[in-house]
Amino acid sequence: MNIPHAVPHEIYGIDKWGKDLIVVMENGEIGLKNPLNPDAPAISLPEILRDLEDRGVHVPMILRVSSYLEHEIRHINECFAEAIERVAYKGDYRGVFPIKVNQQAQVVDRIVEFGKPYNYGLEAGSKPELVIALAHRLAKEALIVCNGIKDEEFISLATLSRKIGFNTVIVLESPKEVDTVIEVVQKLGVEPILGVRVKLTNQITGKWEESSGDRSTFGMNTDQLVSTVDKLRDAGLLHCLKLQHSHLGSQVPDVNDVRRAVSEACRYYTELCAEGVPLTHLDLGGGLGVDYTGEKSATESSINYTIREYCTNVVETVQYAMDAAEVDHPTLVTESGRAVVATSSMLIFNVLEATLYDAPTAPAAQEGDHHLISDLWAITGYISAERLQECWNDANFYRNELRALFHRGYIDLRQMARAERIYLHLMARIKHHTAFDAISVTEDQMSRLADIYHCNFSLFQSLPDVWAIDQLHPMVPLQMLNQTPDRRAVLSDITCDSDGKVDRFILNDGISRSLPVHSLPDDQPYYMGVFYVGAYQETLGDLHNLFGDTNVVTIDLRADGGFDLLHEQEGDTISEVLSYVEFDPQDCVAAFRKMVDEAISTGALKSKDRKLLMGAYRDSINGYTYYE
Numbered sequence: 117m118n119i120p121h122a123v124p125h126e127i128y129g130i131d132k133w134g135k136d137l138i139v140v141m142e143n144g145e146i147g148l149k150n151p152l153n154p155d156a157p158a159i160s161l162p163e164i165l166r167d168l169e170d171r172g173v174h175v176p177m178i179l180r181v182s183s184y185l186e187h188e189i190r191h192i193n194e195c196f197a198e199a200i201e202r203v204a205y206k207g208d209y210r211g212v213f214p215i216k217v218n219q220q221a222q223v224v225d226r227i228v229e230f231g232k233p234y235n236y237g238l239e240a241g242s243k244p245e246l247v248i249a250l251a252h253r254l255a256k257e258a259l260i261v262c263n264g265i266k267d268e269e270f271i272s273l274a275t276l277s278r279k280i281g282f283n284t285v286i287v288l289e290s291p292k293e294v295d296t297v298i299e300v301v302q303k304l305g306v307e308p309i310l311g312v313r314v315k316l317t318n319q320i321t322g323k324w325e326e327s328s329g330d331r332s333t334f335g336m337n338t339d340q341l342v343s344t345v346d347k348l349r350d351a352g353l354l355h356c357l358k359l360q361h362s363h364l365g366s367q368v369p370d371v372n373d374v375r376r377a378v379s380e381a382c383r384y385y386t387e388l389c390a391e392g393v394p395l396t397h398l399d400l401g402g403g404l405g406v407d408y409t410g411e412k413s414a415t416e417s418s419i420n421y422t423i424r425e426y427c428t429n430v431v432e433t434v435q436y437a438m439d440a441a442e443v444d445h446p447t448l449v450t451e452s453g454r455a456v457v458a459t460s461s462m463l464i465f466n467v468l469e470a471t472l473y474d475a476p477t478a479p480a481a482q483e484g485d486h487h488l489i490s491d492l493w494a495i496t497g498y499i500s501a502e503r504l505q506e507c508w509n510d511a512n513f514y515r516n517e518l519r520a521l522f523h524r525g526y527i528d529l530r531q532m533a534r535a536e537r538i539y540l541h542l543m544a545r546i547k548h549h550t551a552f553d554a555i556s557v558t559e560d561q562m563s564r565l566a567d568i569y570h571c572n573f574s575l576f577q578s579l580p581d582v583w584a585i586d587q588l589h590p591m592v593p594l595q596m597l598n599q600t601p602d603r604r605a606v607l608s609d610i611t612c613d614s615d616g617k618v619d620r621f622i623l624n625d626g627i628s629r630s631l632p633v634h635s636l637p638d639d640q641p642y643y644m645g646v647f648y649v650g651a652y653q654e655t656l657g658d659l660h661n662l663f664g665d666t667n668v669v670t671i672d673l674r675a676d677g678g679f680d681l682l683h684e685q686e687g688d689t690i691s692e693v694l695s696y697v698e699f700d701p702q703d704c705v706a707a708f709r710k711m712v713d714e715a716i717s718t719g720a721l722k723s724k725d726r727k728l729l730m731g732a733y734r735d736s737i738n739g740y741t742y743y744e
């Protein structure tokens with residue numbers, strides 16, 4: 117599996133997962149293609165980074181490509197429009213973007229702007245998200261869909277926003293909420309637009325299995341639905357119930373799960389219509405997945421369908437069900453988040469140093485060395501392709517014995533150091549054979565031989581789903597892809613947490629426990645990119661070890677192959693992260709200064725060193741939390 121490929125970059129499977137957005141250029145650098153201008157040449161990503169570096173913007177950073185966001189919004193809206201036209205569906209599509217998937221102002225503002233021609237709206241799952249939604253001028257026909265558990269304040273704001281022209285839909289999530297909503301809107305005397313969330317019984321597969329089916333935490337069952345209809349009718353509000361909502365969970369891997377769920381949703385819809393509910397909108401929630409691995413299969417980080425197929429399936433299924441029940445075709449609403457924003461952001465960081473798990477040469481055992489060191493050294497004499505497993509076993513046995521001797525004081529530090537060097541040299545020889553003699557080694561063995569590349573980022577801050585739910589994202593070196601990678605590594609982050617490492621990678625041949633990389637060059641940075649991180653990663657992240665937000669840069673790809681810097685947001689300073697955990701940076705400076713002054717009083721420190729110490733403390737507190 118480690119056999120050098122004729123074209124080195126093919127190892128990474130970029131053609132599979134790159135979606136014609138991420139490509140390899142002739143000079144071996146990763147290039148960004150502009151999907152809005154498919155004929156324009158790719159722009160070198162390392163070149164963009166060098167340019168940003170000159171402008172004083174450093175890695176680690178999140179790079180947002182505005183053109184990708186615009187492309188995805190166009191794409192989903194056009195795919196629905198095409199499907200609607202193709203089958204002569206008699207309803208519209210009105211998508212909404214769920215703010216929770218990426219709440220950053222730079223993202224939401226652009227989504228609203230790019231979505232205007234399509235009457236694209238927003239979905240709010242909480243009060244703060246509704247506050248964000250209501251700060252945007254949406255197209256006249258666009259919706260704001262309010263999901264989640266709502267208190268009086270939330271319901272009042274949503275209802276009142278109708279008065280200034282917003283099409284704000286309050287989705288009833290539970291029987292209790294129905295009571296609160298009736299009370300609030302009667303008090304306000306404003307007609308709301310209501311929705312109701314139904315709980316589908318179909319179970320989907322994939323990571324979000326739990327959020328579908330009987331035991332999902334949201335939505336109403338048939339019994340609750342019936343009593344909701346009765347209550348609204350009694351309160352004279354049934355005519356306000358316009359939308360039916362359901363949500364399957366995220367990243368649905370199998371398009372047939374989508375079909376089944378849509379079909380079930382239609383059953384509720386047509387039954388509610390038969391009950392006399394004047395529904396006009398069918399909201400099918402999120403779940404449209406992203407093919408992170410490029411496998412095109414119904415596996416956890418992949419999907420077995422395209423957006424176009426998804427749209428066609430939804431439109432056809434709804435049309436069929438409505439026609440069968442002789443119900444007017446509803447306006448279709450989806451709340452796709454992941455599929456709209458994932459591709460538009462990438463995380464970029466540099467490799468700081470490498471812990472190599474091998475040594476080019478080994479010192480021979482010396483006179484007086486323990487005989488086990490000679491035994492270990494002797495392996496160098498019989499290592500060969502045929503005896504690889506035996507050599508591996510022997511080397512590990514002797515090394516472990518020698519460690520035990522060292523712990524008990526039978527050999528000294530220098531002998532132990534010689535033993536470790538010989539061991540690492542043996543590992544180098546084993547790796548050489550596995551690379552060139554087509555020996556099959558297990559993934560597990562391979563990962564135990566891998567180097568550790570120490571990288572300038574925090575897994576907990578920037579890739580929380582990789583840490584928490586084993587989400588896979590494509591990760592590749594951004595340069596030297598015309599040279600065969602000569603090493604294999606796992607990536608370790610800058611936190612002091614042993615959990616802060618990445619050891620599952622998407623390669624052309626499948627998922628691997630180590631990543632092919634190059635020996636670190638002396639004369640230039642070695643950048644790594646993690647792709648499709650625009651969904652969920654930016655705000656789920658935490659402040660482990662107090663590594664804060666990274667720098668964020670938004671760019672647009674120009675038609676001529678250049679780029680425009682649209683926006684730069686500096687990452688957190690140390691002073692900022694201190695305040696998040698309730699330390700007052702000023703107090704910290706004062707406390708440190710007091711200790712410096714006391715040291716001067718006692719004569720432990722010279723007065724002239726005060727400036728030096730205070731300067732060092734202040735520089736740190738005002739600086740970036742990452743390695744600079």
Ligand SMILES: *Cc1c(COP(=O)(O)O)cnc(C)c1O
Pocket residue numbers: 214216217239241263363365366367401402403404451452453454455651
């Ligand atoms: C999270 C969420 C979404 C977004 O789901 P994606 O899979 O990212 O498209 C949509 N609707 C609701 C109600 C959600 O909770």
